[in-house]
Amino acid sequence: MxxxxxxxxxxxxxxxxxxxxxxxxxxxxxxxxxxxTRRMARENWTFTRTAFDIDENGVGHAVYTAQGxxxxxxxxxxxxxxxPEQRSDRVIAEAWDATFALFDGIPTEQDIQRLSENVPxxxxxxxxxxxxxxxxxxxSVRLWTHxxxxxxxxxxxxxxxxxxxxxxxxxTAVYGSGKFGAADREKIANRPELNAPFQAEMLSVYLTRxxxxxLVQHVARTKGGAQTxxxxxxxARWLGIGNSTGLGMAPFIVNHPVLFNNWIMAREEALAxxxxxxxxSEDEARQFRKIYDRSKLSMSWWRSEHPVQIEKxxxxxxxxAAISDYLEQNDLTVDKPWDRLIRWSExxxxxxxxxxxxxxxxxxxxxxxxxxxxxxxxxxxxxxxxNGGMTxxxxxxxxxxxxxxxxxxxxxxxxxxxxxxxxxxxKLEPRLGERFEEPIVAYEQPLAPARDAALAYADLADWGSDxxxxxxxxxxxxxxxxxxxxxxxxxxxxxxxxxxxxSASVMPIDMLRAKLSFFGATHFDPRSDRWVRICMYAGAxxxxxxxxxxxxxxxxxxxxx
Amino acid sequence: xxxxxxxxxxxxxxxxxxxxxxxxxxxxxxxxxxxLCAQGQNGTRALAQLLQLELxxxxxxxxxxxxxxxxxxxxxxxxxxxxxxxxDCALRLNSSPIEIRNVAVPELLLPFAANAARxxxxxxxxxxxxxxAETDGYDLSLTAxxxxxxxxxxxRLGGQVNTPAPHRTRADxxxxxxxxxxxxxxxxxxxxxxxSRLLGAGAGLSDND
Numbered sequence: 001m002x003x004x005x006x007x008x009x010x011x012x013x014x015x016x017x018x019x020x021x022x023x024x025x026x027x028x029x030x031x032x033x034x035x036x037t038r039r040m041a042r043e044n045w046t047f048t049r050t051a052f053d054i055d056e057n058g059v060g061h062a063v064y065t066a067q068g069x070x071x072x073x074x075x076x077x078x079x080x081x082x083x084p085e086q087r088s089d090r091v092i093a094e095a096w097d098a099t100f101a102l103f104d105g106i107p108t109e110q111d112i113q114r115l116s117e118n119v120p121x122x123x124x125x126x127x128x129x130x131x132x133x134x135x136x137x138x139x140s141v142r143l144w145t146h147x148x149x150x151x152x153x154x155x156x157x158x159x160x161x162x163x164x165x166x167x168x169x170x171x172t173a174v175y176g177s178g179k180f181g182a183a184d185r186e187k188i189a190n191r192p193e194l195n196a197p198f199q200a201e202m203l204s205v206y207l208t209r210x211x212x213x214x215l216v217q218h219v220a221r222t223k224g225g226a227q228t229x230x231x232x233x234x235x236a237r238w239l240g241i242g243n244s245t246g247l248g249m250a251p252f253i254v255n256h257p258v259l260f261n262n263w264i265m266a267r268e269e270a271l272a273x274x275x276x277x278x279x280x281s282e283d284e285a286r287q288f289r290k291i292y293d294r295s296k297l298s299m300s301w302w303r304s305e306h307p308v309q310i311e312k313x314x315x316x317x318x319x320x321a322a323i324s325d326y327l328e329q330n331d332l333t334v335d336k337p338w339d340r341l342i343r344w345s346e347x348x349x350x351x352x353x354x355x356x357x358x359x360x361x362x363x364x365x366x367x368x369x370x371x372x373x374x375x376x377x378x379x380x381x382x383x384x385x386x387n388g389g390m391t392x393x394x395x396x397x398x399x400x401x402x403x404x405x406x407x408x409x410x411x412x413x414x415x416x417x418x419x420x421x422x423x424x425x426x427k428l429e430p431r432l433g434e435r436f437e438e439p440i441v442a443y444e445q446p447l448a449p450a451r452d453a454a455l456a457y458a459d460l461a462d463w464g465s466d467x468x469x470x471x472x473x474x475x476x477x478x479x480x481x482x483x484x485x486x487x488x489x490x491x492x493x494x495x496x497x498x499x500x501x502x503s504a505s506v507m508p509i510d511m512l513r514a515k516l517s518f519f520g521a522t523h524f525d526p527r528s529d530r531w532v533r534i535c536m537y538a539g540a541x542x543x544x545x546x547x548x549x550x551x552x553x554x555x556x557x558x559x560x561x
Numbered sequence: 562x563x564x565x566x567x568x569x570x571x572x573x574x575x576x577x578x579x580x581x582x583x584x585x586x587x588x589x590x591x592x593x594x595x596x597l598c599a600q601g602q603n604g605t606r607a608l609a610q611l612l613q614l615e616l617x618x619x620x621x622x623x624x625x626x627x628x629x630x631x632x633x634x635x636x637x638x639x640x641x642x643x644x645x646x647x648x649d650c651a652l653r654l655n656s657s658p659i660e661i662r663n664v665a666v667p668e669l670l671l672p673f674a675a676n677a678a679r680x681x682x683x684x685x686x687x688x689x690x691x692x693x694a695e696t697d698g699y700d701l702s703l704t705a706x707x708x709x710x711x712x713x714x715x716x717r718l719g720g721q722v723n724t725p726a727p728h729r730t731r732a733d734x735x736x737x738x739x740x741x742x743x744x745x746x747x748x749x750x751x752x753x754x755x756x757s758r759l760l761g762a763g764a765g766l767s768d769n770d
Contacts, residue, residue, distance in 0.1 A: 089768040092758070129565070129731060141770055178567025186566070187730060244768070384592065385676045388649025424757060425750035431757055443751040446584040470649035471628060473585075477620070477642065480585020 004368070008275040008339055010268040013402075017264070019499040023510025024312070024351040027555060028359035029366060030266055031520030034552060035373050036202045037540060039193060041551035043069050047207075047543035050074075050106075052214065056222045057081050061116060062214070064207045065106055066543075068193050073132070073200070074103040075207035076115050079215055087138050089172045089244035091429045096122070096136035098169060098212070102204040104130050104183060122173070123427060126181040132188060132200040133176040137169040137208065140242060144168050147216050151231060152224025162238045163301040166523055166535035169212045170242025174201045195377055197259065198519060209241045209537050233542070238557075240538030243521065246531050247430045250511040251421065254447050257488050257495030259378035263518045264494035266376050267358075270369035274361050275339040284364040285332035291363045292327065294556035295356070296320055298522065298539075306526040308507070312352050319353025366552070383491060386484050388470030392463045395472075398486040399457050402496045406450035407457055409500070418504035421447040432508060432530060446481050448502040456482040522555065562736065569732050570595040572739075573608055575746035581617030582641065589645050593672035598732040600701045602668065605734035609741040610709060611640065611666040623665075633662035637710065640666050644673030647716060651677035654685065658717035667711040671696065674716055686720035689713075693720075700725035 015021070027034070046067045054060035059081050065074040078099045086095045099120045103111065111130065118125030119134065127134050143165040147157045176198070178184040188194040213236050221228045253260045280288075299320065304310055326344060331337070338361045345354045362369050400407070409416050420435040422443040433440040446452065456479040463472055473480055489496055500506060508530040516524070521534035539557055541550040564572075574591035578584060590608060597604030616623040616639045623639040625632035625646060632643060643664060653659060654677060664670065670687060671694055678685040679698030687694045690712055692705040700722045734742075751757070 084769050087769040126562075128563070138768065178565030181563070181565060181568070184565050184567050184730065382679060384588075385680065386645075386649055387680075388646075389652045422751045423749065424753045425747065426753035426758065428750065431751075433751075433757060438754075438757065440751050440757075443749060468649075470646065473649055474624065474628070474642075474646055477583040477586050477645075480583055480645070481588060482585070484585060484588070 004273050006269075006272045006276040008272050008336075010265070010272045013493050013496075014498055016268060017494060017496060017498040019497060019507065019510040021351045021355065022497070022514035023507060024355045025514055025517035026356050026359045027517055027520045027522060028267060028270075029362050029370065029552070030270060030373050030376070031518055032196060032198045032202050033206070033520030033536060033540075034555065035196050036199055036206065037546065037551045037554070038370075038548075040066070040068070041546050041548045043193075045546075047210075047546075049210075049214070051112075052218075054079055054215065054218055058215065058219045058222070061112065062211055063107065063112070064210060066203060066207060071104070071191060071193070072106050073203055074105065074107055075204060075211065076101050076103050076107055076112060076119065077208070077211045078116060078120050080120065082138070084141070087141070089138060089170070089246075091123075091173060091246065091248060092427050093172065094122075094124070096120075096172070097139045098208075098215075099136045100134070100204060100208055100211075101127055101131045101182075102133040102135075102200055102207075104132050104188070123180060128181055129183045129187065131182045132194075133174055133204045134180055134182055135171050135174040135201075135204055135208070137171045137212070137241070138244075139169050140165050140167055144216065147231070148220045148223060151217065151220035151229050152227075154224065154227040154229045156229060156232050156235055159235055159238065162235065164303055165242075166238075166301075166538050167240045167242035168216055169208075170244050170533065171205065171208065172244050173248075174204060174243075176201050189377065189379070196373055197263070197377055202519065205241050205243075205536055206540070209239070209540075210542055212241065213239060213542065233545070236542070237540070237554075238538055240522075240535040240540070243516070243534050243536060244527075244531075245512055245516065245534070247432055247508055249515055250432075250508045250530070251430055251445065251447050253511055253515055254449060254497070254501065256378065257485060258380055258383050258492050260515075261492035261495035262376050262378060265492075266372045267362075268494065270362050270365075270372050271342070271358050273368050274365050275336070275342055277338060277365075278336055280333050280337050280364070282333060285337070287364040288332060288361065289327060291553065291556055292323070292360055294553075294559060295360060296324075297557045297559060298555070302523045302525075304525045306528070308509075308529070309524065309526050312350075315350040316352040316356070319349040319356070322348055323353065323357065363553070380491070383488050384484065386469075386473070386480070387487055388468055388473065390469050390487065391465060392460055392467045392469055392472060393465035395469050395483060395486055396457065396460050396465075398490055399453050399460075399482075402486070402489050402498070403450055403453040403457070405498065406454050406500070409450075409454065411451050411454055415504045416500060417448075417451060417502050419502045419506060421445040421502070435502070448500075449482070449485055449496060450500050451502060452479075452482045453486070455479070456486075520555065562739065563731050563733055564739075566595050566598055566730065566732060569598050569605060569734070572742050572746055573605070575749050576608065576612060576742040577641070577745070579745035579748035580612040580615070586641050586645060589648075589673075590641050590669075593641070593644065593669055596672035596675060597668065599728055599730075600671075601726040601729050602671075602701070603735075603738075605732060605742060606738045607666050607668045609738040611669060612745050613741065614665055616665065625661075631660045631662065636663075638662075638664040640664055640669035644670045648673040648676040648680075651680045654681065654716065654718050658715055661714040661716065662712065664711050664714060666709060667714055668707040670714060670716075671701065671707075675699075675701070677716075681718065683718055684720045684722065686717060688715040688717075695720035695722050697722050700728075702726065
């Protein structure tokens with residue numbers, strides 16, 4: 001990370017890494033979708049639809065190619081006729097409305113033939129080193145039907161309905177990084193356009209959105225014939241792509257402590273830089289106020305039926321009212337305006353509102369913070385190698401610094417270890433079970449770093465402070481993963497959750513939201529404590545309208561004039 | 562079957578865990594198998610051979626009892642436990658070689674020697690009974706095939722990687738080895754029940770909306 005002088009330090013990991021706060025994160029200008037759209041616009045990427053071979057039943061394939069400065073990437077899409085009873089977002093589903101692969105380059109007929117025999121099968125098929133991602137999507141039945149029926153009748157769809165749902169299809173998995181035979185990340189990590197995290201996956205979803213817009217028009221035309229209306233581009237812009245995500249994503253942030261640290265630290269560094277500004281120009285202050293008003297409009301479209309999120313939205317709405325009052329009464333140009341705002345938020349707002357402001361204050365300062373996006377990937381494989389020469393006392397200190405809150409917990413008390421993470425043999429689905437009610441302990445995954453830290457710390461008590469940790473590890477291989485994490489913690493201050501991931505009250509959706517917010521997702525809609533729907537790319541320009549003036553603030557809807 | 566190195570790593574981790582290794586050693590097994598495959602070696606066969614020996618039934622018998630300069634036990638050493646120790650003790654190589662006696666599937670020591678080489682920013686050589694391997698942590702050169710068992714392995718600083726094996730971005734595991742790894746991996750998966758199907762993943766609402 002380049003050094004920019006900051007008077008205000010980054011926030012303390014003990015404050016940031018609580019699950020309730022991570023479960024209140026919002027997208028920001030460092031988010032992976034916005035990084036991608038900015039880059040594609042800056043580099044003048046071109047987009048072509050080279051195949052759209054879909055029949056009157058909506059079945060067939062299409063190819064969309066994005067050409068960057070050095071590489072082309074092609075979404076190969078397959079559209080299917082799915083019986084309604086098979087429409088499931090779960091990983092155990094076996095058929096979908098549409099399936100996709102992101103091909104590295106421009107596919108030949110043979111490639112498309114090969115993919116047509118595998119991609120529709122998803123996990124049951126195989127892709128190759130030429131594919132960068134594998135994904136699938138299901139229709140949002142209500143909105144799909146509404147849009148098709150309206151267009152076929154020669155009318156435009158109702159924007160209010162689009163705002164409420166946000167998308168015509170939602171993806172239910174986007175696999176990358178070598179899954180099911182696809183290319184490993186190492187193949188692409190050194191390409192500038194794919195170095196930042198999840199850029200191939202975000203590109204795949206961006207192209208998927210264009211395909212879905214074209215598909216709904218095609219299906220409407222098949223139904224309506226000559227009277228069919230062309231979908232108004234201004235309405236189409238508010239069609240994003242949904243995503244439906246379960247527990248599979250939650251272990252990711254525990255299993256990738258360096259990567260997750262880099263995401264959080266990038267945002268914290270950006271926030272520290274902005275807070276350290278002594279003054280803001282009239283322009284910057286005006287920009288912030290405008291973005292805030294636009295974000296309020298987006299928030300007004302956010303719906304959820306889940307009691308926890310209903311409560312959070314009520315809190316957010318109260319926060320929005322308080323922020324609006326603050327902005328009316330305060331000058332944002334003098335006296336460390338952004339630091340004042342953040343410090344005020346910590347006394348006056350809930351975590352939803354606090355984190356919204358922490359994201360929004362970055363918006364006027366692309367020049368100051370966007371460079372930090374170059375630090376969000378994890379290129380430090382050596383961090384996984386244990387330093388066996390470290391002393392027992394150094395390791396104890398490393399554990400205490402992150403897990404002091406966990407060392408005195410009674411880890412045998414049922415409430416503190418009520419849950420256990422395991423992998424079901426059914427499509428290898430990650431699940432969260434009840435330790436004291438189900439026979440799952442033998443299958444428990446190492447996803448309780450706090451408990452494991454407490455166990456290792458207790459065993460370390462018997463060892464001499466100056467002994468090398470290698471000696472301890474020779475006797476206690478069961479603590480090896482914990483000692484590795486403790487050492488990683490020394491270079492990754494934001495790599496560790498400061499909460500109990502197996503307590504009776506843990507909310508896995510907090511882990512999901514933390515990750516999805518960095519993708520750039522909006523309108524988090526939990527379906528249970530471990531399942532969430534989101535929206536991606538709503539408001540974004542389609543390829544034909546992507547340019548440097550549309551590439552960045554699309555996530556904030558323009559206010560009606 | 563042609564598989565990604567990520568698949569090698571994920572399968573190796575589950576397999577080692579399924580065979581009874583701790584999570585930390587399973588992580589080591591995963592990285593080690595991947596490293597061997599990336600170097601064009603048959604890492605999946607090496608791990609499948611090791612796991613079939615079932616050394617985890619009595620781990621202490623297959624682990625060096627202490628850190629004295631010669632590492633041996635009454636029984637053959639496990640290359641994962643011994644390799645992890647080698648990586649952990651990399652700094653000792655600065656002062657003296659490390660001698661390892663009676664070790665199973667000694668090819669699996671190579672990735673750990675590579676850890677040491679990267680850490681110390683120098684070449685590390687391993688003299689097996691009949692073969693010599695040299696690595697700077699990134700490349701590997703071998704004078705002969707490494708046997709399934711070694712009476713003695715001498716690990717020391719020095720040497721150079723003269724004819725590095727070409728790197729691979731994919732692995733082609735022998736189907737029988739891959740099956741063995743997947744059978745061990747299967748031991749880590751909980752049998753699905755109707756209850757866990759509904760509750761464990763938190764679904765249950767209709768998605769046909």
